[in-house]
Every structure is written in structure tokens, then in C-alpha cells.
Amino acid sequence: MAAVAEITSEAAVASNNTTTAANKNDNNNNLDSETKPASESEFTVQKLVDMFTKLNPLAKEFFPSSYSKNNPNELHFNNFAVPVKQSANDNFPKRKRNNFNQGRRKLNGRAYRAQQEDSIRRTVYVSDIDQHVTEERLAGLFSGCGQVVDCRVCGDPHSVLRFAFVEFADEQGARAALNLGGTMLGYYPVRVLPSKTAILPVNPTFLPRSEDEREMCTRTVYCTNIDKKVSQVEVKNFFESICGEVTRLRLLGDQVHSTRIAFVEFAMAESAIVALNCSGMALGSQPVRVSPSKTPVRPRVTRPAMH
Secondary structure, X not given: OHHHHHHHHHHHHHHHHHHHHHOOOHHHHHHHHHHOOHHHHHHHHHHHHHHHHOOOOOOHHHXXXXXXXXXXXXXXXXXXXXXXXXXXXXXXXXXXXXXXXXXXXXXXXXXXXXXXXHHHHOEEEEEEEOOOOOHHHHHHHHOOOOOEEEEEEEEOOOOOOEXXXXXXXXXXXXXXXXXHOOOEEOOEEOEEEEOOOOOOOXXXXXXXXXXXXXHHHHOEEEEEEEEOOOOHXXXXXXXXXXXOOEEEEEEEOOOOOOEEEEEEEEOOHHHHHHHHHHOOOEEOOEEOEEEEOOOOOOOOOOOOOOO
């Protein structure tokens, strides 16, 4: 190893001297060629050749650790480490960009907003609705203006009267419906205005699937803004003390919303109509909102016990 280092050092010094001589300007080079003998430069190059030929190419310093002694003619190049380029952004998580998917998402967003705006133009807002007016009766009133595709009656906690959203198949039906403002429906004249929001569609899997389930909907109310501290027993006692016998109750909530919702099914359809008057009454610390339900309260499916 010492001999190799000494030869390598001498070769480096000779190489530096040759490089320095080669980098002189043209005038000096011409002068050197006239004053120095040509054999000196030839001697320097020959000396380099002689020093390099003395190196042993089979010395272990010139072979990588992956060199196989059993098969000296084979080098395992797959064992070499591949250099990895690093940048300042390597410490941050990288996200694959897919311009096609991004464009499609943007298109879906634009299409959704366009659909919402179209639905709003086809919807009217109806207020001051008598509490005894059903959705079917309200839809029947506006059916003369055009095809009614959806009708949603909602309870108002600040009034005994209710409000609704009626959606038509086209904008002409919605414009014609504005002329029905002031029409007596029950004991009160209704007000009709262009809607600022679209009707949120109901999951079709929850809608009634049979005549029996449609009958169940006439006995069911949908309640919102229920205090989270109120238990299911308290909700049942609240409605039974005012409206009548409750046959089925489903109280739902999550960790995101500050209040809960409930579906309350009564034994009689008349009790469900009376329950609409409870909208605005305090249930716990919150005024409950009561509306007719579009979905029945289906009995829970009990799975057979594992033996």
C-alpha cells in the first residue's frame, strides 16, 4: 500500500507539472519550443507511463467489496448502491399530480353547482301554511302550475304556521306558482316567493317501498334540534303526554352536530298531526322542530345469535 501511495503521489505531481506547462499562453509556448529541447517533454510523458505500468491491477484496493472470490470474472453490479438525488422538498410529503383527475373533479364541481342553480330556479318558497295542511294537499294546490317533482313541508319553531319548498319540473311552473300567493289554504293565506335554496334530496333507500310503509309515514313525524342531554325515554314521554301513544321512536346523533334528530311514529295518524303543533316547544334546553316524515321508521333487523 505504501508503494502504491508513493507512486500515485509522484504521478500526481508529474501530472500537475505537465498541466501547468500546458496552460501557458501562446507566446510563452512558442518561446519554450525554441529554447527547451524536445526530449524534456517526451521524458515527462514517458515517466508517467512508466509509473502507471508499475501499478498492480489485481491489488485488492482496486476491487469492490461485492467482488466474488469464487468467480473472479464476475462482478455483482446489482449490489452497488444507487445514488439518490435529494432536494429541499424531500422532507415534505409528495402528492402525485394527475391533471386529468383534477380537471374531472373541477368539472364535477361545476356541474353540481349548475345543477343546484337549476333546481333553485325551479323551486318556490311557501310560508304561512296551516298546520293541518299535508304535503299531498299542498302539492295538489300547485299541481295546476306544472308538474311537481318534490314538496317538503317544514316546521317553524317560532310560529304555529309552517313553511315549505315546492320544486317543479321546469322554470315555467315555478314562475306560474308565484301567482298563487295569497291563496287561502286551510285557515290562512299562503305566501309564495322564489326560493333561495334547493330541496335536499332524500336517500331513496329510506323512502317507503310499499303501501304499508306509506301508511306508516302518515303516522310519523321528523324532529330536529333535539338537545343532546335529552334521552330517548324523555323524548317519548314528551310526545305521549301531548299527542298520544308512541309505537316506535328512533333517536339519532353524532359527535359532529350539537343537536340530534328523531323519527317518532304514533299509533294514530291524528297524533302525528297534533305533534306538528309541538314545533317550537322546549324539549330540554332547545326548541324542537317537528315536520311530517317522508320516511317510515323501519324495525331494526336482528341478526341471529352465533352458537
